[in-house]
Amino acid sequence: MNFPNLFKPIALGPLEIRNRLFNPPHGTSLGARGEVGEDLIAYHAARAKGGVGLIVLEGMALHETHAFSSGYLLANRDEIIPGLKRLKEACARYGTPVFGQLFHAGRSIRTSHDGSRPRVYSASDTPDERYRVVPVPMSKALIADIVRGYADAARRLEEAGLEGVEILASMGYLVCQFLNPAINRRTDEYGGSFENRLRLLREIIAAVRRSTSRRMVLGIRICGDEMTEGGLDLATMTDVCRALDGDGALDYVSVIAGSSATPGGWIHVFPPMAIPHGYVAPHATAIKQVVAMPVLVAGRINQPQMAEAVLVKGEADMVGMVRALISDPELPNKARAGRADDIRACVGCNQACVGHRLAMFGISCIQNPVTGREVRYAASAPAETPRTVLVVGGGPAGMKAAVTAAERGHKVTLVERGRRLGGQVLLAEKLPGRSEFGGVVTNLMRELELAGVAVETGIDADRRFIEERAPEAVILATGAAPRALPKDHAEEAQLVQAWAVVSGEANVGASVVIADWACDWVALGVAEMLARKGCRVRLASGGSVPGEQIQAIVRDQWIGDLHKLGVEMIPYARFFGADGETAFFQHMTSGEPILCESVDTVVINGPLQANRHLEETLAGFPRSMRVVGDAAQPRTVEEAILEGYEAGREI
Ligand SMILES: Cc1cc2nc3c(=O)[nH]c(=O)nc-3n(C[C@H](O)[C@H](O)[C@H](O)COP(=O)(O)OP(=O)(O)OC[C@H]3O[C@@H](n4cnc5c(N)ncnc54)[C@H](O)[C@@H]3O)c2cc1C
Ligand SMILES: Cc1cc2nc3c(=O)[nH]c(=O)nc-3n(C[C@H](O)[C@H](O)[C@H](O)COP(=O)(O)O)c2cc1C
Ligand code: SF4
Incomplete structure (x- = not known):
């Protein structure tokens, strides 16, 4: 048997679960005005079908002091029940039980119904460093009302047929704000001693137990370590778990890391690829040593x-x-069937999952456009008439287009000018700490193989080549490249392309300024590369912060690393020109000059140019022709794969 431990059943309280792989709670923004709609049902049904043992639904609001944002499911209203019921039934078809998570953020709330700042509550009026609010200390009457909110919401989950309920006591949210003596400064029975700080959580657990039957599994989610300044640590959380285990009301404890209270802690709530795989497991081990109930863990296990x-x-x-x-x-099914090599492994980029969620768009995946769009992309029909398809360009867009068209029965050939497939991802993976991003190419190569696409490398396709091959349909995925280096006001300076630094083709001096129009991964990566080589690096970016255009957690992590390496960061800087030793910028709002002296090399991270040449030479081409990815407009892997997928579906 493959992965015999993973596929061994386990009991959580009264419930037997078929395997030990669970899908932890995650906000999807796929709900519909606080309720469960078809998109969310289809999303979870796909995971249940994929063989996961247990699904824990996203954190749901349970009280009006948190039920602000349209991005949350609202378990404080009976209207949640019918949709939840349908979701549960859809998962039950595949034998997957469903739990719901109950969530109150306390002071960690920014959004409201209408854009005004909501009044937010916590144990005390201690502010944090992310939401930057000064909360209102909760009255005892409000505490009692919130505890009732947990109980009522749990009852609704049971009424909907869910098998369990999980109390979110993690990530610096309300329960942690009571547990943490640095935040909770109360002098009543909810503050001061360990027992008093634990009182809120105990009352919630007891109230949920009272409002639900013994059939319902009850668990909590905690952070073994909030991994931040002033956060709860492993010693405290071990004590909390030991005490709760002793009470005997819980069926499991689920362990993660991080905190919503600081940018540093937030990184661990959604650990990006810079964070090691499985790094929370030692915290789970420590907790496991002091409790009898089952311990669950998550965090960069892919x-x-x-x-x-x-x-x-x-x-x-x-x-x-x-x-x-x-x-x-389909990861669980593939693992069980001995097809682990076919798994499309997550690369920890945080782009379309966390990035979409935090912007309150439905989650997806840069590698898997069907995620979050299960209804829109319901089963891709085989092609009515299989055709010969030529895809030009072996970057992510071309690879995905080729795979999707071939899976539908077309006879597909993919041609690539370079020796290797991957396009710009072959550069992206060279940035420090970003080698895992190359997994995008590894995964697509496997998909090409499984779909039976004929791949030819070292072919620079032009109109003649395409006419000779005479395909019935052509997909152009020729990507993008840097624009020519600016010549005006820069005759005497050494200017080099950021891409050339990444590829190792450019030599740079000891003192470097990066003129960063794009505010993306490239400038951050080049800054790190050169700083690690011992260069003095100044990163002059066009945004309010370097990396402004990329997912905030990835950026924050990277900026911390650059700070450690002594990289100087200059925001709002528009590149003007350079002479022998000085680079000139203009402040984007004041218009004032910004001078960087003693510069040997200016690295340009400017806008790209779509490779449209082939498309232009094919004007009047009599067959079906589509342009996808950066060749249409330079963007990111997410759009490249999405457009490649759509082209492959439509052909
Ligand atoms: C250093 C770096 C880091 C990046 N980091 C990220 C990141 O973290 N996340 C993210 O989402 N995006 C990132 N990007 C951007 C991302 O890689 C691109 O948006 C994406 O690769 C575009 O895919 P594509 O297939 O459209 O084009 P490309 O990746 O540019 O691929 C086009 C391919 O077409 C081939 N080609 C062109 N013309 C012809 C022809 N006539 N005949 C045959 N072959 C041809 C090229 O050789 C190339 O292989 C990064 C880019 C760089 C440079
Ligand atoms: C988009 C997204 C939303 C999340 N929302 C929640 C949530 O509502 N409740 C929660 O406890 N954890 C939430 N998390 C944290 C995850 O449950 C999990 O701990 C984290 O993603 C690390 O696990 P992974 O490496 O397997 O992704 C969320 C994670 C993601 C990616
Ligand atoms: S977008 Fe996809 S690959 Fe990137 S972190 Fe999210 S799930 Fe993983």
Whole structure:
């Protein structure tokens, strides 16, 4: 049997679960005005079909002091019940039980119904460093009302047929704000001693137990360590778990890391690729040593081999995967069938999952456009008339287009000018700490193989070549490239392209300024590369912060690393020109000059140019022709793969 520990059943309270892989709670923004709609049902049904043992639904609001944002499911209203019922039934078809998570953010709330700042409440009026609010200390009457909110919401989950309820006591949210003496400065029975700070959580657990039957599994989610200044640490959380285990009311504890209270802690709530795989497992182990109930863990575990290792070492009893199943919902089935090589592994980029969610758009995956769009992209029909298709350009857009068209029965050839497939991703993976991003290409190469696409490298396709091949349809995915270096006001300076620094083709001096129009991964990566080589690096970016255009957690992590390396960052800088030793910028709002002296090399990270040449030479081409990805407009892998997928579906 493949992964024998992973596919061993386990009991959580009264419930037997078929395997030890669970899908932890994650906000999807796929709900409909606080209720469960078809998009959310289809999303979870796809994961249940993929073989995961248990699904825990996203954190749901349970009280009016938190039920602001349209991005949350609202379990404080009976209207949640019918949709939840349908979701549960859709998952039950595949034998997957569903729990719901109950969530109050306390002071960690920014949004409201109408854009005004809501009044937010916490244990005390202690502010944080992310939301920058000064909360109102909760009255005892409000505490009692919120505890009732948990109980009522849990009852609704049971009424909808869910098998369990999980109390979110993690990530610096309300329960943690009471647990943490640095935040909770109350002098009543909810503050001061350990027992008093634990009182709120105990009251919630007791109230939920009272409002639900013994059939309902009850668990909590905690952070083993909030991994931030002034956050709850492993010693405290071990004490909390020991005490709750002793009370005997819980069926499991689920362990993660991070905190909503600071930018540093927030990184661990959605750990990006810079954070090691499986790094929370030691915290779960520490908790497991002091409790009898099952311990669950999640955090950068994206392959069945890693999950199996956690179980074999006895670090936890179940292993959670969120992004790994966003990227490939079929991961459990593939692992069980001995097809682990076919898994489309998550690369930890945080782009279309966390990025979409935090902007309150429905989650998806840069590698898997079907995620979050299961209704729109319901089963891709085989082609009515199989055709010969030529895809030009072996970057992500061309690879995905070729795979999708071939899966539908077309006879597909993919041609690439370079020796290797991957396009710009071959550069992206060279940036420091970003080698995992190359997984996008590894995954697509496997998909090409499975779909039976004929791949030819070292071919620079032109009109003649295409006419000779005479395909019935052509997809152009020729990508983009940097524009020519600016010549005006820069005759005497050494200017080089950022791409040339990444590829190792450019030599740079000891003192470098990066003129960063794009505010993307490239400038951050080049800054790190050169700083690590010992250069003095100044990063002059066109945005309010370097990396402004990329997912905030990835950016924040990177900026921390650049700070450690001594990179100087200059915001709002528009590149003007350079002479022998000085680079000239203009402040984007004041218009004042910004001078960088003693500069050897200026690295240009400017706008790209779509490679439209082939499209232009094919004007009047009599067959079906589509242009996808950066060749249409330079953007990111997300749009490249999405457009490649759509072209492959439509052909
Ligand atoms: C250093 C770097 C880091 C990046 N980091 C990220 C990131 O973290 N996340 C993200 O989403 N995006 C990132 N990007 C951007 C991302 O890689 C691109 O948006 C994406 O690769 C575009 O895919 P594409 O297939 O449309 O084009 P490309 O990746 O540019 O691929 C086009 C391919 O077409 C081939 N080609 C062109 N003309 C012909 C022809 N006539 N015949 C045959 N072949 C041809 C090219 O050789 C190339 O392989 C990064 C880019 C760079 C440079
Ligand atoms: C888009 C997204 C939304 C999330 N929302 C929640 C949530 O509502 N409740 C929660 O406890 N954790 C939430 N998390 C954290 C995940 O449950 C999980 O701990 C984290 O993603 C690390 O696991 P992974 O590496 O398997 O993705 C969310 C994660 C993601 C990616
Ligand atoms: S978008 Fe990136 S981090 Fe999110 S699931 Fe896909 S590969 Fe993983």
